[in-house]
Amino acid sequence: MPERDQTTLRVLDTGLRPAAENMAFNRSLLECHQEGVSPHTLRFLQFEPCALVGFHQNVDQEINTEYCKEHGIAIQRRITGGGAIYFDATQLGWELYLDKRFLGTADMGQIAARICNAAAAGMRSLGVDAQFRPRNDIEVDGRKISGTGGAFDGESIMYQGTLLIEFDVEDMLRILRIPAEKLSNKAIESARDRVVNLATLLEEMPALDVVKDAIARAFAEEFGVRTEAADLLPEERRAFDAALAEIDTEEWVYQRNRPATDAPMFESIFKSDGGLMRVGAALDPERKRLKQLWITGDIFVKPARTIADLEAALRDTPQAEMEDRVRAFFAERDVEMLQLTADDFIAAIQSALAQAEVDSAAAQ
């Protein structure tokens, strides 16, 4: 195997593509990188409207497939982890193909943090105060501007993220399998408050090429390499064709499908001395895992972003670890709360989880 050039990052721009092609690039480029064929690479990508589930997710459980069909929205499966997302041309995708030697660590958490910090620096150079929010987000003042995830094979890694440019979160909520009655205007507004677009933050939105340059420069600086725009290699093209033939199929998209179980979301209202807290919890009942939390209420917490950080820290948490993670979260932060304690958050979340148990007992 020829020694890979450790001083250059190839920049590949594959433009606007259907989801299946973008997923096939993920598979084939990671494979080619692992075989030593591909150079270290930064790829920019954009999507025709699509719903993407995480590698381990069940399409029928996560996605409103009827709505997608009616609106010509493709459904695809990522090779990376995490939850279902909506992707369209109002977001820019970026992804890196590197190896552990280049990154100087094999610790997956550290790799994610380093890449996210660099991507955030690139966004900051455009004039927004983007920061890495553990474990996998980049945010501006507590509002998410980028979500990320990765895949690995042997020594090679592929790590990818979004950048919201002019994204409307309502489009995302519509493709997710959320009961209609939960899609109130208030719920949509509340979801909108949690994300932010680059175009909203900047007085004048720069050309997309300027955004790409800023991100490429930040990665080059972080890794101490130069960037070089280049095309696909013939081997990569062949691997892409083979991957597309496998991925652009119902078999790939609907693998591990099982019938959707009802009511995967639970809500509870919890009253404490510090105020009224409303907790929504999306669960993966089969794996006893908390997928996502939404915490609102008339509570005083400073800095205000603490709640969003807590939600991010608790994403994809085994239920048995929830309490420890909440305690660890508050232990390592300087948070000002009015008559509110970590125990109140734990109790509020537990009351939402108890709701799940009531429902499942009733179903049996």
Next chain:
Amino acid sequence: MGAVRGCDIPEDLMYNVENNVWVRKESDGTATVGLTSYACSLAGTIVSYTPKKVGKTVKKDKSCTTVESGKWVGPAKTPVTGEVTETNDKVAANPGLINEDPYGEGWLIKLKPEDWDGEVGDLKTGSDALAAFEAKMEADGFGGC
């Protein structure tokens, strides 16, 4: 039990150190495959587990299970070729068991080895395995479990 930089590495198991997996021949002729405690430490808490299906033949150094942790997805590669005879229901229900007990209840698959004697020659065991993991951790810049 053996340990390297705080990670348990039982000396009676056989390891593919590069792929961070172990294998053990059982008395009924099957072999059990799992992730090392070092692999678990690098990955963080595992939240999803998808083994290859029972009856499928998995090839040496190819994926026998896909795992997910902190939004990372990747394969666990079997150290020997064989037909999958059993997957782990307890781990399917609670993938975090892989982290809690990687050499016990957190095993990934059991398989019927096709050519055990022919394939285990390049695997490491005992003090050789400990030395190889020390070298890998050094190369990976790993602080400790």
